[in-house]
Amino acid sequence: MYYYYVLNIFLLACINMIAVLGVSIFTGFTGLFSLGHAAFVGIGAYTAGVLTYHWYVPFPLAILAGMLASGIAGLVIGIPTLRAKLRSDYFAIAILGFGEALRVCLENLSITNGARGLSLDELSGSAWVVGALLASLAFTRSLLRSRFGAMFMAIREDPVAAEMAGINLFRTRLLSLVVSAVLCGASGALLAHRIAFIQPVMFTMTQSTQLLASVIAGGMGSISGPAIVSFIFTALPEMLRKLEMYRLPAYGLLLVVIMIFRPQGLMGYREIPDLLRGTRDLLLARRVR
Amino acid sequence: MMAALLEVRGLTRVFGGIRAVDSLSFDAHEGGITGLIGPNGAGKTTVFNLITGVYRPTAGTVCLAGGRLTGCRPDDVVRAGVARTFQNIRLFARRTCLENVTTPILARASYGPIAAVLRTPSARSAERAAREKAFAIMEELGIERFASFQASNLPYGMQRKLEIARALACSPKVLLLDEPAAGMNDAETHELGETIKRALEDFGVTILLIEHHINLVLDICTHVVVMERGALLAHGTPGDIRENPAVVEAYLGRRRRDRA
Ligand SMILES: Nc1ncnc2c1ncn2[C@@H]1O[C@H](COP(=O)(O)OP(=O)(O)OP(=O)(O)O)[C@@H](O)[C@H]1O
Ligand SMILES: [Mg+2]
Numbered sequence: 039m040y041y042y043y044v045l046n047i048f049l050l051a052c053i054n055m056i057a058v059l060g061v062s063i064f065t066g067f068t069g070l071f072s073l074g075h076a077a078f079v080g081i082g083a084y085t086a087g088v089l090t091y092h093w094y095v096p097f098p099l100a101i102l103a104g105m106l107a108s109g110i111a112g113l114v115i116g117i118p119t120l121r122a123k124l125r126s127d128y129f130a131i132a133i134l135g136f137g138e139a140l141r142v143c144l145e146n147l148s149i150t151n152g153a154r155g156l157s158l159d160e161l162s163g164s165a166w167v168v169g170a171l172l173a174s175l176a177f178t179r180s181l182l183r184s185r186f187g188a189m190f191m192a193i194r195e196d197p198v199a200a201e202m203a204g205i206n207l208f209r210t211r212l213l214s215l216v217v218s219a220v221l222c223g224a225s226g227a228l229l230a231h232r233i234a235f236i237q238p239v240m241f242t243m244t245q246s247t248q249l250l251a252s253v254i255a256g257g258m259g260s261i262s263g264p265a266i267v268s269f270i271f272t273a274l275p276e277m278l279r280k281l282e283m284y285r286l287p288a289y290g291l292l293l294v295v296i297m298i299f300r301p302q303g304l305m306g307y308r309e310i311p312d313l314l315r316g317t318r319d320l321l322l323a324r325r326v327r
Numbered sequence: 328m329m330a331a332l333l334e335v336r337g338l339t340r341v342f343g344g345i346r347a348v349d350s351l352s353f354d355a356h357e358g359g360i361t362g363l364i365g366p367n368g369a370g371k372t373t374v375f376n377l378i379t380g381v382y383r384p385t386a387g388t389v390c391l392a393g394g395r396l397t398g399c400r401p402d403d404v405v406r407a408g409v410a411r412t413f414q415n416i417r418l419f420a421r422r423t424c425l426e427n428v429t430t431p432i433l434a435r436a437s438y439g440p441i442a443a444v445l446r447t448p449s450a451r452s453a454e455r456a457a458r459e460k461a462f463a464i465m466e467e468l469g470i471e472r473f474a475s476f477q478a479s480n481l482p483y484g485m486q487r488k489l490e491i492a493r494a495l496a497c498s499p500k501v502l503l504l505d506e507p508a509a510g511m512n513d514a515e516t517h518e519l520g521e522t523i524k525r526a527l528e529d530f531g532v533t534i535l536l537i538e539h540h541i542n543l544v545l546d547i548c549t550h551v552v553v554m555e556r557g558a559l560l561a562h563g564t565p566g567d568i569r570e571n572p573a574v575v576e577a578y579l580g581r582r583r584r585d586r587a
Contacts, residue, residue: 050444054486064474066516079525098466129343163424176413177444178373180443180444180445180446181444183444184438184444184446184450184454185433185434185438185443185450185453185454185457186440186443188426188429188430188433188434189430189433189434191419191421191426192419192422192430192434195418195419195420195421195422196406196417196418196419196420198381198401198413199417199418199419200403200419201400201401201402201431202379202381202410202411202413202494202497202499203403203405203407203430203434203493203496203497204402204406204431204434205402205430205434206402207402213440217440259421288395296397315511
């Protein structure tokens with residue numbers, strides 16, 4: 039029984055980590071902020087959930103459909119808003135509105151069973167969840183090591199200089215958004231069939247804030263940092279469930295402590311092996327000068 | 328007579344009431360170094376921003392080898408063959424120096440997201456080729472020893488050179504340099520002049536140079552364009568410019584008085 043409890047928390051943390059990877063690509067590596075990525079998680083969850091609930095679609099197909107739907111939603115929001123070259127506030131506002139519109143739709147459609155939510159089968163077993171997380175990690179790492187990672191980070195560092203390096207800002211940002219939405223969609227599809235119950239309130243700004251907080255606290259421009267922090271953020275509140283009263287304050291306190299001692303996030307702009315190299319660079323730079 | 332590679336015709340940009348650039352016309356000849364000088368606020372940087380599509384001109388055109396650049400987005404201008412550096416350095420600060428220089432090469436590479444994620448042989452070889460080319464450019468400018476350093480950790484003068492390296496990595500026909508010697512002493516400025524001349528020969532680029540170090544301009548430029556309050560004040564060889572009374576009064580004279 040206790041084993042099952044711990045396993046469940048572990049799997050929820052893995053699922054959350056997939057969405058955090060998505061936000062990390064968009065915010066940590068491309069430098070665009072979003073307080074609405076939970077909407078993509080919600081689209082993935084509801085698309086997959088509705089498919090398995092009403093039409094008994096096989097689970098793997100339902101996950102793919104969830105990812106596809108989230109990716110399309112990313113395109114729909116991104117195409118009109120990411121054209122504004124040096125202003126990302128259009129996107130930030132549009133995604134907030136989109137999240138709200140999504141919630142209203144989900145609450146009023148009969149296919150989603152409105153605000154009461156959908157009870158689903160618990161299809162996201164350990165193999166699915168861990169497999170999906172490993173695949174997402176490998177996917178993210180390869181993408182960020184490629185020319186697309188180089189272009190994302192160039193835009194994050196300086197959009198004007200990136201454009202003068204021959205990068206099409208709109209297309210590159212749109213790609214980053216779609217990829218992050220697809221990862222969030224996968225996370226949502228798995229989440230829906232892990233908790234075996236979904237409700238519109240599960241995908242609102244509170245959840246978006248937690249995703250963004252994981253990326254900022256974990257370190258923008260790091261894969262490992264946000265992954266570690268998202269794990270702590272999911273597991274800790276569950277562990278502290280007995281101390282219900284102190285859960286949210288403890289969570290907030292942790293965030294404050296990280297931001298005071300590591301304003302650049304747990305891992306800064308680095309991965310674990312980079313930590314040593316950075317120190318060496320500084321020492322060498324001083325000598326050459 | 329050398330051919331005009333970059334043709335600026337009637338270029339005008341109005342900001343509010345200010346005519347930052349006012350019906351400016353000049354040519355940059357292939358294989359030459361054209362100096363663009365003028366007092367602070369004359370509109371030199373604005374000319375660069377208009378050529379590269381950062382700003383849209385109020386009127387006028389810019390053509391590269393006969394093709395219109397006016398109205399193109401900056402990334403298309405880069406693809407057409409114009410690269411630049413920035414007066415206030417704009418490096419990809421938290422990336423390594425090598426990554427700064429590989430970025431424009433990778434931006435041009437053709438493999439797609441699927442090949443990137445699968446790390447196909449063609450993707451890997453494109454990345455290897457980009458690193459090799461970037462390293463060769465850094466060697467040419469003598470900054471290869473900084474390759475693995477984070478760009479923001481570089482000394483200031485090296486950051487300016489890194490910006491030139493990154494611009495050269497765009498494989499430009501025309502290279503626009505905005506005050507590359509700013510903040511350098513005479514020895515460093517002289518050395519930079521040699522680097523610029525070498526880049527011209529080795530990379531076959533045509534250069535348009537904004538610079539306040541007047542000696543550097545008169546020394547290395549084949550042609551000089553003088554601006555004042557957005558408009559063309561004079562143009563000609565460095566010898567002509569040195570003799571031109573209007574220039575001496577408006578620009579050289581003022582600087583001499585500044586120093587006195
Ligand atoms: N984006 C802008 N908005 C409003 N005014 C601008 C803008 N950019 C430039 N200007 C104005 O245009 C004029 C020319 O500026 P510019 O930066 O081109 O001068 P400059 O010749 O490069 O000067 P410096 O030698 O100091 O670099 C200035 O009066 C400046 O205030
Ligand atoms: Mg200027």
